[in-house]
Every structure is written in structure tokens, then in C-alpha cells.
Amino acid sequence: MRPTSFLQTTAFRVAMLQALLFAVVVAALFGLVWNEIHDYVGDQLRTAVEVETASLREAAQAGMLEAQIRQRLAVVPIGPDYYLLSDASGNRIVGNLLFHPRVAGWQRVPFHGAHGRHKGHANQVDLYVTPLGDGRWLTVGRDNRDIGELDEDFSRYFFRSVFGAMLFALLSGGLAGHFFVKSVDRLTARAERIVTGEEPGPLQVERGGVEFMRLSGRLSRILERVQALMENMRQVSNDIAHDLRTPLTRLRQRLETAYLGTQDAALLREAIEHSIAEVDDVLATFGALLRISRIEARERKAGFTPVNLSELFASMVEAYLPVVEDEGKHLSFDIAPGVEVRGDRPLLTQMLSNLIENAIHHTPIGTRIVVSLRDDANRVVGCIEDNGPGIPHQHHDHVFRRFFRLDSSRSSAGSGLGLALVAAIADLHRIALSLRDRAPGVAVVMQFP
Amino acid sequence: MKILVVEDDVETASYLKASLSGAEQFVDCAPDGSTGWNMATTRDYDLLVVDRMLPHTDGISLIRNLRAKGKHMPVLMLSALGESDSRVEGLEAGADDYLGKPFALNELKARVGALARRPPLAEARTRLSVGDLHMDLISREVTRAQQVIELQPREFRLLEYLMMQAGKVVTRSMLLEHVWEFNFDPQTSLVETHISRLRAKIDRGYHVTLLHTVRGTGYCLRAPD
Numbered sequence: 001m002r003p004t005s006f007l008q009t010t011a012f013r014v015a016m017l018q019a020l021l022f023a024v025v026v027a028a029l030f031g032l033v034w035n036e037i038h039d040y041v042g043d044q045l046r047t048a049v050e051v052e053t054a055s056l057r058e059a060a061q062a063g064m065l066e067a068q069i070r071q072r073l074a075v076v077p078i079g080p081d082y083y084l085l086s087d088a089s090g091n092r093i094v095g096n097l098l099f100h101p102r103v104a105g106w107q108r109v110p111f112h113g114a115h116g117r118h119k120g121h122a123n124q125v126d127l128y129v130t131p132l133g134d135g136r137w138l139t140v141g142r143d144n145r146d147i148g149e150l151d152e153d154f155s156r157y158f159f160r161s162v163f164g165a166m167l168f169a170l171l172s173g174g175l176a177g178h179f180f181v182k183s184v185d186r187l188t189a190r191a192e193r194i195v196t197g198e199e200p201g202p203l204q205v206e207r208g209g210v211e212f213m214r215l216s217g218r219l220s221r222i223l224e225r226v227q228a229l230m231e232n233m234r235q236v237s238n239d240i241a242h243d244l245r246t247p248l249t250r251l252r253q254r255l256e257t258a259y260l261g262t263q264d265a266a267l268l269r270e271a272i273e274h275s276i277a278e279v280d281d282v283l284a285t286f287g288a289l290l291r292i293s294r295i296e297a298r299e300r301k302a303g304f305t306p307v308n309l310s311e312l313f314a315s316m317v318e319a320y321l322p323v324v325e326d327e328g329k330h331l332s333f334d335i336a337p338g339v340e341v342r343g344d345r346p347l348l349t350q351m352l353s354n355l356i357e358n359a360i361h362h363t364p365i366g367t368r369i370v371v372s373l374r375d376d377a378n379r380v381v382g383c384i385e386d387n388g389p390g391i392p393h394q395h396h397d398h399v400f401r402r403f404f405r406l407d408s409s410r411s412s413a414g415s416g417l418g419l420a421l422v423a424a425i426a427d428l429h430r431i432a433l434s435l436r437d438r439a440p441g442v443a444v445v446m447q448f449p
Numbered sequence: 450m451k452i453l454v455v456e457d458d459v460e461t462a463s464y465l466k467a468s469l470s471g472a473e474q475f476v477d478c479a480p481d482g483s484t485g486w487n488m489a490t491t492r493d494y495d496l497l498v499v500d501r502m503l504p505h506t507d508g509i510s511l512i513r514n515l516r517a518k519g520k521h522m523p524v525l526m527l528s529a530l531g532e533s534d535s536r537v538e539g540l541e542a543g544a545d546d547y548l549g550k551p552f553a554l555n556e557l558k559a560r561v562g563a564l565a566r567r568p569p570l571a572e573a574r575t576r577l578s579v580g581d582l583h584m585d586l587i588s589r590e591v592t593r594a595q596q597v598i599e600l601q602p603r604e605f606r607l608l609e610y611l612m613m614q615a616g617k618v619v620t621r622s623m624l625l626e627h628v629w630e631f632n633f634d635p636q637t638s639l640v641e642t643h644i645s646r647l648r649a650k651i652d653r654g655y656h657v658t659l660l661h662t663v664r665g666t667g668y669c670l671r672a673p674d
């Protein structure tokens with residue numbers, strides 16, 4: 001996988017976004033905790049300073065103040081860091097601080113280092129100034145070193161955890177992206193192999209979640225359709241080659257024979273007449289193919305009008321009754337009245353005509369043909385059935401294909417396109433076509449939507 | 450009769466001109482829609498043969514414009530798109546008949562013949578007669594030599610169409626279109642069968658034959674001269 005394509009994956013982008021969001025949330029959380037701890041530590045320190053001041057005031061009443069301060073300055077302090085005892089005019093008597101107390105209470109002053117025992121992190125001190133009864137000032141203070149250290153630790157932890165979280169999010173996102181890209185690549189590669197015919201078969205994914213199953217299911221249906229279309233195309237072009245080449249070859253032979261053979265005008269006329277008939281057959285086949293493809297390409301329901309099916313069925317029976325009788329067969333009918341559908345009347349006429357003619361053409365003398373139309377509980381079902389030789393079950397799926405003929409010799413009447421046209425018209429109208437064995441014979445059932 | 454052929458394909462145009470020209474028929478040709486429009490609007494033609502696909506102005510627009518301008522001469526439309534929907538479109542634009550390419554010469558001649566000298570639509574006829582064969586369109590009674598002939602509804606329609614076109618040749622596909630409303634060619638002898646039944650009813654037993662078969666073309670109902 002190329003790095004650019006990896007960076008462009010949706011999964012990676014989502015991971016990036018997730019990482020950023022994560023960082024923001026962590027920062028907010030840290031800020032809150034930080035603030036709380038900061039306040040708490042500050043309060044603790046002030047309390048310590050105030051307690052120390054109180055204890056030193058007690059010492060001052062006992063006249064032990066200076067000694068106490070010196071003692072505290074001499075040892076490693078556990079409590080406050082800075083002590084200062086100033087006289088009434090603010091000059092230092094004892095202490096480790098340069099400061100002129102003027103008002104009582106808490107005050108924060110910048111700290112210039114080097115005055116206390118602690119250098120480094122501290123840059124300000126909080127001082128608690130207390131005027132003593134004798135005009136002197138007592139100042140006890142604490143610098144912000146501890147809080148500074150705390151802040152430093154905190155920010156270190158903060159950046160570390162944010163960095164870690166982002167890294168984790170990116171890594172997991174990247175991994176997910178990698179997995180997705182891999183799965184999609186596998187799926188598309190497989191689809192491509194199916195389309196090119198390298199590795200035919202169904203599209204199946206071994207791994208992947210529901211979304212991949214769903215995707216592959218959809219893709220699989222699309223592929224099936226593409227395959228069916230390609231198969232259809234292949235069959236049609238083969239059949240065109242065969243079905244049209246044969247009559248064209250015959251035509252050429254006839255013309256050549258006539259051209260080279262005879263001078264007799266009557267024979268020539270006859271040859272031309274036969275040739276015209278053959279050209280007409282070829283044109284009819286072309287016309288039928290064109291018609292089928294135009295119907296297949298037509299927009300569904302464009303130009304549909306209400307069609308009285310009962311009347312159409314009856315008129316077809318009326319039209320074909322004499323033809324059937326002349327062929328030595330029988331035609332009966334059972335047509336429910338008042339059945340109406342939306343459709344293209346000329347096309348429905350052609351569909352019925354083709355089906356009835358099919359029953360006439362492919363059955364022996366004496367066959368009974370039944371045309372029926374039923375309307376049971378809003379299910380409109382038309383049926384053309386005969387008690388002829390029927391259609392072998394294994395061919396039921398094939399009869400509606402272009403150029404399909406039961407006898408492969410292609411010598412029987414018809415172009416082999418009649419039922420393909422029926423299928424195209426039925427498909428346009430969403431009519432479900434099916435064949436049923438009637439033993440003997442076959443029934444073509446049309447279930448209207 | 451003066452005929453204007455509007456057709457852009459030179460070969461087809463000269464074929465049409467040669468086929469339709471005759472003792473009483475004069476044919477002019479226009480190679481595109483706008484020339485066709487100029488000729489049709491400035492000269493008097495009895496009939497137009499118009500191709501659907503034309504340069505500049507297509508056949509549909511040409512016919513529509515002519516009809517809008519009040520030109521009511523019969524128009525036969527030709528098209529390579531021999532489809533029912535384009536057929537409907539052509540007829541809706543104002544064409545009187547529609548013929549898909551490729552066509553047989555006989556078919557073209559028969560259709561031109563049927564369109565020429567068409568009875569004006571305004572004249573509502575209630576009675577048709579060919580020789581001693583009479584049809585009353587209101588009582589739907591058919592008689593020959595005063596004898597009533599019983600006809601099936603479809604046979605009545607078939608005879609009615611033949612009588613309307615009496616003396617002219619009607620082709621198989623003209624009958625299919627007008628009598629059965631089939632815009633396709635059935636693979637059975639549908640027309641032949643019905644014609645033979647009709648013939649048995651109107652001609653059998655009479656000395657004079659009215660319904661004739663025109664070999665290779667179609668049928669003609671005519672009284673002897």
C-alpha cells in the first residue's frame with residue numbers, strides 16, 4: 001500500500017480526528033484537576049504560614065521571638081521558608097528576607113532569588129505580615145517553589161499522556177484503516193477477477209464485519225447482473241453470427257448460382273424472388289432484435305395507459321380462433337370480465353399474439369389450446385396452455401432467451417426471438433412469467449403485478 | 450397527382466422517385482427539412498412522403514408545422530425506427546400513415562394509393578357499396594344481391610376497411626394495423642385465414658368475384674368494370 005493512499009483512507013482520517021478529540025478531552029480534564037490541586041496546595045501553605053505566625057507571636061509575648069527565629073533559620077525548615085523581624089521603621093532585625101513591611105496581611109511579592117535558601121524554581125513569595133504590639137513587624141513567608149514543581153510535574157504528565165493517547169488513537173486508526181483498505185482491496189480484486197473471467201464463481205468474503213458482508217452481498221448481485229448481461233451479449237453475438245450468416249450465405253450462393261448459371265428470365269426471376277424472401281427473413285430477425293433491445297432499454301411505465309385485459313384477451317381469441325381451427329387444433333377460453341391493468345396496449349397485444357402463435361406452431365394436429373384470464377383476490381393471472389408435447393423441464397429457464405430453440409437444428413419455423421420478445425415485454429410490465437408442466441403439454445403463466 | 454418526397458438519403462430518394470413516378474404521378478424531391486418546408490408551402494402537392502430523420506428540420510417538426518399552417522394534404526411518414534412508440538409520435542404529429550424502413554415497394558405503393566384521393570374526413574358516410582355488395586354502417590347490415598350476410602365483428606371490420614379502400618390494393622400489414630391493431634407481423638396466416646372466411650361469405654355462390662388477391666402484395670375489393 002502506498003503511504004499516500006494510506007493517509008487518504010477514511011479510517012485514518014477518522015483516527016486523526018479521534019486523536020485530536022481525545023487530546024482536547026484529556027486537556028480539559030487535566031486543567032480541572034490541576035486547578036483544584038493548585039487551590040488546595042495554596043490553601044495548605046497559607047494555613048501553615050498562619051499557624052507559624054501564631055506560634056511566633058506567642059514566642060514574642062514570652063520575649064523569645066528573636067531566638068526562635070534564629071533557631072528556625074538555623075535548621076532545615078519543615079514549615080515556612082522565610083522569616084523576617086523588622087523594627088518600626090521597617091529595617092531588618094533578624095531574618096532571611098529583604099522586605100519592608102508596611103501593611104498587615106497577605107501579600108505577594110516578586111522574588112529575585114538568592115535571598116532565601118531556595119533558589120531555582122521560585123519566582124515569587126507569599127508573605128504574611130503581622131504588626132507586633134511593640135511596633136515591630138513579623139513577616140513569615142513561603143515561596144511558590146512547591147507549586148511550581150507541582151505545575152511542572154503536572155504539565156510533564158499532561159503532555160506525556162496526551163501524546164500517548166494520540167499515538168494510541170493514530171495507531172489503532174491506522175491499523176483499522178489498513179485492515180479496511182486490505183479488505184476492500186481483496187474484495188475489489190476478487191470482483192475484478194470475476195469480471196475478467198479469470199476466476200469465476202460467487203463473490204464471498206471470508207473475513208470482515210457485517211458492513212463487508214453487506215457490501216459484498218450488494219456487489220455480488222451487481223456482478224451477477226453484469227455476468228448475466230455479458231453472457232447474454234456473448235450468446236446474442238454468437239447467435240447473430242450463426243443465425244444471420246446462414247441465410248446470408250444461402251442468399252449469396254443463390255445469387256451467385258443465378259448469376260453464373262442461367263440466362264433464362266423466368267429462372268432468374270424466381271431466384272430474385274427467393275432472394276428477396278431471404279433478405280426479408282434477415283431483416284425480420286434484425287427488426288425483432290432491435291425491437292427487443294428497444295423494449296429492454298425503455299423507461300418503465302413511459303406511455304402506459306389503462307388496458308382492458310379482458311377485452312384484449314377476448315379479441316386475441318377472436319383473431320386466432322379461425323387460424324387454430326384451420327390448423328386442425330382447438331381453442332377454448334375462460335376469460336374473467338372487467339380486468340384492467342396499466343400497460344402498453346400494442347406491446348401486450350404482441351405478447352399474447354406471440355404466446356398463442358407459439359402454442360399453434362409447436363404442437364401437433366388435434367391439440368387443445370386454452371386461453372384464460374383470472375382475477376382472484378386482486379391477483380390477475382393470464383395463462384396460455386396446450387396439451388401438446390410440452391417443454392422438457394431442463395429447458396424451462398432457457399426458452400425465453402434470444403434465439404433459443406428446442407430443436408437445435410434451427411430448422412423449425414420462426415426466428416427464435418418470439419419468446420425473448422415476450423420476456424422483454426413482460427419484464428417491462430413487471431409481469432412474472434413462468435412455465436408449468438401440464439403433463440401433457442405446457443402452460444405459460446403470466447402473473448400481472 | 451403531385452407528390453413531394455422529403456428524404457436526405459440520395460439513393461432512397463431516387464428509388465422513391467423512380468418507383469412513384471408514373472403516367473399520372475409527378476414526383477419532386479427535397480433533400481432536407483427546410484427545403485421540404487419551402488416547397489410544400491409554396492407549391493401545391495397532393496401528397497407528401499416524409500422521412501423522419503432529416504437535416505435542419507426533422508420530419509416530425511415539418512409535419513407539425515405544416516399542419517399548424519393549415520396544410521392538410523395526406524402525409525406518409527417513413528422511418529428506420531419502425532417502433533410502435535415512434536409510430537404513435539408520427540401519427541400524433543399529423544402524419545396519416547407510417548411506414549418503417551426497410552419496406553417493400555408494393556407496400557409503399559399501396560399505402561400511397563390508399564392515402565391519395567382519400568375521401569374528405571368531414572363527409573360521414575353511412576353506407577358503403579361495391580357492386581351489389583352493400584354495407585349499412587349504422588344498422589351494421591351487410592347484403593349482397595339483397596341477401597343478408599351474417600358477419601362476425603372482426604369480419605365486419607375487415608370488410609368495412611376493404612370497402613372504404615374499394616378499388617385500391619390493401620396490403621397485409623395495412624389490414625393488420627387497421628383491423629387487428631397489430632403493429633407487428635404475426636407468424637401465422639392470420640390475415641389469410643380471415644380473408645378466406647370473409648371470401649366464403651361474400652363471394653361464394655356468386656358469379657362475380659369481388660374480393661381479389663393481388664399476388665405478392667395484398668388484396669383488392671372491386672366491382673367489375
